[in-house]
Amino acid sequence: MTIIDTALHRLPAPSAAIQALRWSMVFIFAMFGIAKFAAYEAEGVARIADHYWLFxxxxxxxxxxxxxxxxxxxxxxxxxxxxxxxxxxxxxxIGGIMGVATFLVTLSFAIGADLWQAGYGFPFMGSLAQFLFKDAVLLAACLALSLDAGHRLARTRKGAT
Known part of the structure; x- marks a missing residue:
């Protein structure tokens, strides 16, 4: 057995990655959710959201x-x-789906927005793009959590019948 084979046999199960995603998303939602109760964050959100049809x-x-x-x-x-x-x-x-919806909404702010730095253009991101683009990976994390929970729920229901 090679050193690579030995290392591969010692890898954690994929469920460890799901748990890492879960607790990182809990942290993200807790920190950003708590911040919304502060005046500085409320003002910052309002600059973006008060003219957006969803808000x-x-x-x-x-x-x-x-x-x-x-x-x-x-x-x-x-x-x-x-x-x-x-x-x-x-x-x-349910939480994963709420997360997916959250990040679909935030990413939708990019529709019709000027995302590129004035005077530079694509691919140089302006501040709105820098704020929004990270949400693509957060969307993917919530999607992975939703799919994992859905598959586990389906297996549980199948085992109950």
Missing amino acids: AWMYPLWGVQGASNAIGILELSAGALIAAGAWSHRAGL
């Missing part, structure tokens, strides 16, 4: 801080459900 209706109803608080509650809820997915396949599936 614009919240600002006249709840104001800048109220809209940010609502977004924060959704983010904290997604994180809590993703965390609960360690024990409940159904909770993990």
